[in-house]
Each structure stands twice: as structure tokens, then as C-alpha cells.
Amino acid sequence: MLTITAALSLALAVAAAPSAVEKSTLSPDAFSSALSVDGIMSHLQAFAGFAAAGVNRAHGTSGYNASADYVAKVAEQAGLKVSRQSVLEELGQVTIGQLTVNGVVYESPTVVLDAYTNATEVGGSAGELVSLPGSGCEQEDFAGTDGKVVLVMLGECDDNAKVFNSMQAKNLAIILYGDVAPAANPYVEVPGRFVVPVVLHTGISTAQELLGQIENGTVDALVNVQIESVMVPGDNVVAQTSWGSQEKVIMFGAHLDSVQAGPGINDNGSGSATLLEMVKQLANFNHAEYAIRFGWWAAEERGLHGSKQYVQQLSESERDQIAAYINLDMTGSPNYKLGVQDNSNSAGQNPPWISVPAGSVAIERILQEAFRSDGQNSVPTPVSSASDHASFMAMGIPSGYLESGAGARKTALEAELFGGVAGERYDSCYHQLCDNMNNVSPDALIHNARAAGRAMAILANDISAIEEEQRSG
Ligand SMILES: [Zn+2]
Incomplete structure (x- = not known):
């Protein structure tokens, strides 16, 4: 027999049901404007707490493991399907x-x-x-x-x-x-x-x-x-929407580990927290052409090991399902630039030994356009193997990369485009103890989030530009 309160809550649940139907199709404007810097900051605050409790958030620490648990929980609560893979690293005791x-x-x-x-x-x-x-x-x-x-x-x-x-x-x-x-x-x-x-x-x-x-x-x-x-374990966390075609997916990724020297709030709490804010806002949508998948990678700072293991264990058809991979690593640098990986080699600075998969130029264009829609400039950054997108590019998966700068110094042109101080490092706390909550620019975080969010909503409904480039490439 139902108690009065149970019957009441059932009635309330029925009454509340229509709001679920009000969820809508993912659109670039609606999604990118829903993202908030406060949301990103709240996740960074959580990471900072885990680092303090576990010395830092490097592979093998309780700071890392708590970060992975947290990410999995937030993604599950947003209704995504979550899976984890253990990555083993050789460390010294x-x-x-x-x-x-x-x-x-x-x-x-x-x-x-x-x-x-x-x-x-x-x-x-x-x-x-x-x-x-x-x-x-x-x-x-x-x-x-x-x-x-x-x-x-x-x-x-x-x-x-x-x-x-x-x-x-x-x-x-x-x-x-x-x-x-x-x-x-x-x-x-x-x-x-x-x-x-x-x-x-x-x-x-x-x-x-x-x-x-x-x-x-x-x-x-x-x-x-x-x-x-x-041998010390640490988990990759992967999460995917249940809606959208599961045969083609748009994927975003960020490394979740820090170096041992510090808590890794900009590197790469920033990218990880941005993906979490995207995941949270996705709960308000229930339709797009393609499913959206997120990966938080273990052991990036030790040689991209988490993402490498992930792409290597996929079958060829599973790799083909990933229409696009976009990586976020250090998206809150205090003296920031808004960098988009130069897949088209427009600046002619790309190292010749890294090959860029066909379809990647379309991703670059969509990211550049996304910054423009937000009223922001962006600058091309050379193709690099410095973060997890390199694992995907090596498997021929079209990829893009957003970064706001690490230990190098800001140019005069970049100071003109983004403000900040020319000649100073983008992140003077890069890989140091001071990479803490004071080491992120809210402006850099939100502009990168909006660009990533807009690109996600565009690609989740239309990958024709990527496919076209692959056909002609
Ligand atoms: Zn990093």
C-alpha cells in the first residue's frame, strides 16, 4: 500500500514530467550562451580541494583518483553513460x-x-x-x-x-x-x-x-x-550522451592529471572543468544528429598514456565513428591568447613530421568562426604533439586543439588582440606549485568554453564540412 507521501510524490512526479519534454534540440547559440564561468570555477574549486588532500593531482595520487570519481559522478548525474578504463603507469616508490x-x-x-x-x-x-x-x-x-x-x-x-x-x-x-x-x-x-x-x-x-x-x-x-x-593505476573517464546517432560521435577531451609539482588548476583543471560545464548544460537538451562523447585522460603528463591507450584499444570501426576530436589543454592561462591549432598551416610553422588528418582544417575553421561569433579574435598555434589530440591525430581522426598558452611568452600582436602583457609568460606558474585557483583567467575560460560549446553544437548536427574535406583530401 502506498503511503500518503509516496502517493503525493508520485503525483508530483507526473506533474513535473512535462518539463522533461521541454528539453530541446542542441543549437549553437542556446548552448554556448548557457555555459557559465561560475560553473567552470565550481569544478576547479573541487579539483583544488582534491589536490590539497592528496598533495597534487598527478597520476597515482588520491588527488587524481578523487578527480576521476568527481568527473564520473557529474557526468552520470547529467544523464550520460559513463565508462572507465584503468591506465597503469610505472612509478617509483x-x-x-x-x-x-x-x-x-x-x-x-x-x-x-x-x-x-x-x-x-x-x-x-x-x-x-x-x-x-x-x-x-x-x-x-x-x-x-x-x-x-x-x-x-x-x-x-x-x-x-x-x-x-x-x-x-x-x-x-x-x-x-x-x-x-x-x-x-x-x-x-x-x-x-x-x-x-x-x-x-x-x-x-x-x-x-x-x-x-x-x-x-x-x-x-x-x-x-x-x-x-x-605499477600504479589511474582511470580514464569516458562519457557519452544517450541521444544522437551512436554510429557517429563528436568527441571532446582534456587531460585530468597534473604534474607532481602542483595542483594543476590551469594545466589542466581548466580544460577538464570546461568539459564538465558542457556536460552539465547538455542535460537541458535531448536531441542532436550525432552523439557527443567526452574523455578525461589519465597520465597525459607522463607521455599522453591515457589517450594513447584509449585510441589503441578501439577497433578500426570504433575509430571511424569519431567524426571529430577536439582537445582542451590549458584554457585559462592568466596572460592568455586564444589559440586554435593551425591545421591549415596558415602560419607555415607546423613541424613536417606531424601529419594532420583530412577533416581537421574544417574543425579549425569552425573553432575560429566560433570565437568570432563570441566577438573574440583567435590566433593559429602550430600543430603539436604536446597534448592528447596527438593520440587521435596519429590514428587519422580529424582533430582540433584549443589552448591559451603555457610557459612561452606573449607576443606584441597577441597583447593587442587579447590584452595582457607582451613579453611575459602566458602562464608563469606552468607546471609549478602556484598553478592554483589564482592562476586562471575567467575571461580565457569562458571564451574557450563558448568556442568549444558552439563548435560542439554545430558539429553534433552537421559534419558535412569534415566529410567533404575527407572525400577531397
Ligand atoms: Zn597539460
């Missing part, structure tokens, strides 16, 4: 990470290993502990430190520059220190993959303790770092 100075052992959490570190021989290696006369930004700061353990303060230049100088000077180890005691990554690189010394981090109080000892005379240090290689 630290079994011993110790610095011993005058009989005192320093290890995690006081002294932690960088994600890019080498191991030592079994039992450890000995060397004198020294501090540098300068910042470590210049090679000459490291003069005479061959085989030594070098203590260097962070700042003045990129950490990587100091590690590079340390490597050139053939240090046994470099210990970078700053105000904030660093968190230990759950995994590091497999040793030997990069030619680096042992790279350690510590906070100011431990550094002062060590500097005090150096002042008192020669200090011998023993560095013992042992790393075991392990």
Missing part, C-alpha cells in the same frame, strides 16, 4: 630516503624527496655538506661542489634551473629549502629516467640547523635513497 649528518638521520616528513630525483648506491653515498655563496641560479655558484651535498635556498629563479646547475656541477645531492616545509609525493619518477642528482626538499628550521653545522666546520653527510619501481 621510495623505500629509503635518508640524509644523515653527524649521526642525525633526517627523513620524511622533515626532509622529502623531489618527484624528479635519482637514487644512490645501496647503503648510500657520502659527501661533504656545503652551502652556496649565491642563489644557485648561476652555474658559477656551484664551483668546486663536485660530489658534494649542496644546500640551496629557493627563489630568484626557477627550482629547475638550480637542479640543472647542480647536475652540471656533478653534485651528489641538492637540498632545496624554503619557508614552507614541503609535502612528500606518494610516488617519484623511476630512477635513471632523468639525469639528475638526488633532489631533496626541507623547511627553513631544518635548513638553519644544517647551516649552523656548516658554520662550525666541515660536515660529512651520507645520502641514502632507494627507490623501487611499481
Whole structure:
């Protein structure tokens, strides 16, 4: 027997049913104007929270896994069919990470290993502990430190520059220190993959303790770092509309992982969150000619591994079903450009060794036109294998790519077209700890979202321009 409340809720459900029918055919204007920057920001906020809880959002961290769960949940709630594929990555697990100075052992959490570190021989290696006369930004700061353990303060230049100088000077180890005691990554690189010394981090109080000892005379240090290689899983998440022909699909993708150095809010929380906002708004539509599919890729920062695995496990006919793939990677750069991959090679800057599948020029034109419809300029960016669209292009799938710029510097022309500062980096926090919620431009996010959304709605109803190019190509 039904209770009164159950009967009432049934009646309400019936009364509410007509609103479902009010859903409409996907149209470029309606869809692109429904996208909101607040929606994108709310997903970025969620990613930032996962990164904080799991050190970062790199492959193998709880920050990554929570991001994948979140993406799957949002897509399911929007009514899409969601599937996941496990991607295995070889990573290093630290079994011993110790610095011993005058009989005192320093290890995690006081002294932690960088994600890019080498191991030592079994039992450890000995060397004198020294501090540098300068910042470590210049090679000459490291003069005479061959085989030594070098203590260097962070700042003045990129950490990587100091590690590079340390490597050139053939240090046994470099210990970078700053105000904030660093968190230990759950995994590091497999040793030997990069030619680096042992790279350690510590906070100011431990550094002062060590500097005090150096002042008192020669200090011998023993560095013992042992790393075991392990296979670590992380999921690709793929979601597709249940409406539209399932025989041809329009696909969008973004990598979901960050590097180990930071939370990856612009790289590539931005692209991932934009796809989520598109997914959410799709819930208000229920018809288009072709189905729409989204992919959030694992392990991009480790070599496009998630997207590569995805395209490789598709059968040939499944690959043919993907009429277009459009990739979003770093779409919120603070000093942004609005870049569309130059599939037509209009600027003549494309590397000759990357082949562009027929149909891709049509995608470029649609993306350029989409920016124009939003009152925005765009600039051609050279075809590149720097993100997941390269996995699709390698399989002959027509592809496009939106990006607002990484570590390179903005040109004068771009400053004229988009505002911002010429000569400065598009993203000065690229692959760094400061790639956080302060590191995105809302304008860049929304313009890229509207262009992607408009292109999606156009292509979901009409792929004739792509097919035409394929026939004549
Ligand atoms: Zn990226």
C-alpha cells in the first residue's frame, strides 16, 4: 500500500514530467550562451580541494583518483553513460630516503624527496655538506661542489634551473629549502629516467640547523635513497550522451592529471572543468544528429598514456565513428591568447613530421568562426604533439586543439588582440606549485568554453564540412 507521501510524490512526479519534454534540440547559440564561468570555477574549486588532500593531482595520487570519481559522478548525474578504463603507469616508490649528518638521520616528513630525483648506491653515498655563496641560479655558484651535498635556498629563479646547475656541477645531492616545509609525493619518477642528482626538499628550521653545522666546520653527510619501481593505476573517464546517432560521435577531451609539482588548476583543471560545464548544460537538451562523447585522460603528463591507450584499444570501426576530436589543454592561462591549432598551416610553422588528418582544417575553421561569433579574435598555434589530440591525430581522426598558452611568452600582436602583457609568460606558474585557483583567467575560460560549446553544437548536427574535406583530401 502506498503511503500518503509516496502517493503525493508520485503525483508530483507526473506533474513535473512535462518539463522533461521541454528539453530541446542542441543549437549553437542556446548552448554556448548557457555555459557559465561560475560553473567552470565550481569544478576547479573541487579539483583544488582534491589536490590539497592528496598533495597534487598527478597520476597515482588520491588527488587524481578523487578527480576521476568527481568527473564520473557529474557526468552520470547529467544523464550520460559513463565508462572507465584503468591506465597503469610505472612509478617509483621510495623505500629509503635518508640524509644523515653527524649521526642525525633526517627523513620524511622533515626532509622529502623531489618527484624528479635519482637514487644512490645501496647503503648510500657520502659527501661533504656545503652551502652556496649565491642563489644557485648561476652555474658559477656551484664551483668546486663536485660530489658534494649542496644546500640551496629557493627563489630568484626557477627550482629547475638550480637542479640543472647542480647536475652540471656533478653534485651528489641538492637540498632545496624554503619557508614552507614541503609535502612528500606518494610516488617519484623511476630512477635513471632523468639525469639528475638526488633532489631533496626541507623547511627553513631544518635548513638553519644544517647551516649552523656548516658554520662550525666541515660536515660529512651520507645520502641514502632507494627507490623501487611499481605499477600504479589511474582511470580514464569516458562519457557519452544517450541521444544522437551512436554510429557517429563528436568527441571532446582534456587531460585530468597534473604534474607532481602542483595542483594543476590551469594545466589542466581548466580544460577538464570546461568539459564538465558542457556536460552539465547538455542535460537541458535531448536531441542532436550525432552523439557527443567526452574523455578525461589519465597520465597525459607522463607521455599522453591515457589517450594513447584509449585510441589503441578501439577497433578500426570504433575509430571511424569519431567524426571529430577536439582537445582542451590549458584554457585559462592568466596572460592568455586564444589559440586554435593551425591545421591549415596558415602560419607555415607546423613541424613536417606531424601529419594532420583530412577533416581537421574544417574543425579549425569552425573553432575560429566560433570565437568570432563570441566577438573574440583567435590566433593559429602550430600543430603539436604536446597534448592528447596527438593520440587521435596519429590514428587519422580529424582533430582540433584549443589552448591559451603555457610557459612561452606573449607576443606584441597577441597583447593587442587579447590584452595582457607582451613579453611575459602566458602562464608563469606552468607546471609549478602556484598553478592554483589564482592562476586562471575567467575571461580565457569562458571564451574557450563558448568556442568549444558552439563548435560542439554545430558539429553534433552537421559534419558535412569534415566529410567533404575527407572525400577531397
Ligand atoms: Zn597539460
